[in-house]
Amino acid sequence: MGFGPRGLAQCQSRTFDAYETAIIEIYIAYYGRPPDVGGLDYWAKRLEAEGNSLVSIIDAFGTSEEFEKRFGGMDNEQLVTNLYFQMFGRDPEPKGLAYYVSKLQSGTSSLPRISLDILYGARNEDRTVLDNRAAVAHDFVTRLERHRQGYTDAGLLLCHAQVEASDLGEICDAGERIIAAKPTVIDYRMSGLNVGPYVCPERNYRTGEVKYQDPADGRDMRMRAGQLDALLRVVAPHTRWVRTFGCTNGLNELARRAKTHGLKVALGAWIDRDLETNQQEIDCIIDAARNGWADRLVVGSEVLMHNDLPLDELVVLIERVKAETELPVSHGAVTFSYRGNSTLINAVDFVSAHIYPFWAREGIDGAMTLLDAAFRDLRSATGGKEVWIGETGWPSAGESLGAAVASQGNFSRHFQEFVSWARANAVNYLYFEAMDEPWKTPKQGTNGAHWGIWDKYGAMKPGIADVFSNP
Numbered sequence: 001m002g003f004g005p006r007g008l009a010q011c012q013s014r015t016f017d018a019y020e021t022a023i024i025e026i027y028i029a030y031y032g033r034p035p036d037v038g039g040l041d042y043w044a045k046r047l048e049a050e051g052n053s054l055v056s057i058i059d060a061f062g063t064s065e066e067f068e069k070r071f072g073g074m075d076n077e078q079l080v081t082n083l084y085f086q087m088f089g090r091d092p093e094p095k096g097l098a099y100y101v102s103k104l105q106s107g108t109s110s111l112p113r114i115s116l117d118i119l120y121g122a123r124n125e126d127r128t129v130l131d132n133r134a135a136v137a138h139d140f141v142t143r144l145e146r147h148r149q150g151y152t153d154a155g156l157l158l159c160h161a162q163v164e165a166s167d168l169g170e171i172c173d174a175g176e177r178i179i180a181a182k183p184t185v186i187d188y189r190m191s192g193l194n195v196g197p198y199v200c201p202e203r204n205y206r207t208g209e210v211k212y213q214d215p216a217d218g219r220d221m222r223m224r225a226g227q228l229d230a231l232l233r234v235v236a237p238h239t240r241w242v243r244t245f246g247c248t249n250g251l252n253e254l255a256r257r258a259k260t261h262g263l264k265v266a267l268g269a270w271i272d273r274d275l276e277t278n279q280q281e282i283d284c285i286i287d288a289a290r291n292g293w294a295d296r297l298v299v300g301s302e303v304l305m306h307n308d309l310p311l312d313e314l315v316v317l318i319e320r321v322k323a324e325t326e327l328p329v330s331h332g333a334v335t336f337s338y339r340g341n342s343t344l345i346n347a348v349d350f351v352s353a354h355i356y357p358f359w360a361r362e363g364i365d366g367a368m369t370l371l372d373a374a375f376r377d378l379r380s381a382t383g384g385k386e387v388w389i390g391e392t393g394w395p396s397a398g399e400s401l402g403a404a405v406a407s408q409g410n411f412s413r414h415f416q417e418f419v420s421w422a423r424a425n426a427v428n429y430l431y432f433e434a435m436d437e438p439w440k441t442p443k444q445g446t447n448g449a450h451w452g453i454w455d456k457y458g459a460m461k462p463g464i465a466d467v468f469s470n471p
Helices: 018-031 037-049 054-062 065-071 074-087 094-106 111-120 124-147 168-181 223-240 251-260 275-290 310-326 341-347 366-381 408-424 439-443
Strands: 190-194 202-203 208-212 239-243 262-267 296-301 329-334 349-352 388-390
Touching: 018 037, 018 065, 018 111, 018 124, 018 190, 037 054, 037 065, 037 329, 054 111, 054 202, 054 296, 065 111, 065 223, 074 094, 074 111, 074 124, 074 223, 094 111, 111 124, 190 223, 223 251, 223 388, 251 275, 262 310, 275 296, 275 310, 296 310, 310 329, 310 341, 329 341, 329 388, 349 366
Parallel strands: 190 239, 239 262, 262 296, 296 329, 329 349, 349 388
Antiparallel strands: 202 208
16 A cells, blocks of 8 residues: 655655555554654564565554553543544544444454554545645655654644645645754753643544634543644653643643653643533542642633632632642732732632733833733732742734734743743743644634744744753
8 A cells, every 4th residue: 555646746755665655654543653764664674574564563563662651541432533533633433433442342453453444444535634644754754864863753743734735845844843943952941831732633524624623612632642642742851840721621631641751730720601611620620639640730710800700709619629639729810810819819829920021012122021020029919929920921923012022033032031030030930832722813813823832833933942952
């Protein structure tokens, strides 16, 4: 079998022989990523030596250390769904899902064999998506060889290749940025990062519509475990903490997986005007805390500023979490929600303050002066309680606000100057944010999707890498 030529013209790659092409296929199917250079060479030679038997190769994949680390602990429905997403960028049809889950439950087939069945059965739009993902993988491996790199994490790259081939050139170019921007040595790890995992486009198997993941859709991210792991593989070497904004809809799975990557977790509960879902979020973070998936808990984000709940109801939720867990608990809020609010300050174990010079319309030259003054003013008002910067950041593109100009240069300058300030003042922080999230553009304006340290493909933005090479 082999991928067709569609999409290849949009990217550049060397010629891969039939054995290499087959190995690239099963890396996409089983691991959801392009192969590393050494792995491709080893498995292609083994495939040739074993008479082109992909069955023996995929069986070996199924017992690999990488598979156990990335996908161990998933149930059968998650495992099968993850295969479909890695290959086709969509959920399986219910009948297909039930069929393969039953085979796993009965022991009549294994996940490696099922992955081959699904791969061999690809037709129509599924076949097109595979072709396009293969084109990106071919290109990425070629670039790795050119740069003489064994592998650089690119698990988020392939998910952007969907039915349309017109943007494959942009995706392949992003692969070059992933390779080029990776710090050669990481001497400094950020205090922490806010992480939203909604970065990939998905195709609806019923309608064919392709749209970016959106938390409002209520998608269970446990079914995107491979995507969560790919994101964490990118950010984990660069940070000590990650913060989530919610817990339900599988965001507790992000927390669980973050712990396996050696990260500390500030697990959030998303609180809004829906009292029923609020209780579900609170139940979720309490359960996660008891399971050891969190180190600090953040009940709500800017709830008072948005008038989602009155203060007394927010405090009731905070007090419940404090009573039922042993972890430090906070609420993420802008400084004016804390300042002069002794009820909220007394309720939390530590203050998590959101300070954005950009939203205050401050120019980049005065941004750190404003942030420093706001932080010191708040800290003096909290009676010695620990204060974290729970959010700060600057957009790299999109709409500007007064003197606050959204640009790549200002983005990297704010990051560099903020990190230097935080290190000099021994301030714990959770920077906003890890990845660009495309779903935000229609809801938060043109700058909403451009706050990430990494772009949506997982490529670190310019002017950032030097921060991590400064011990």
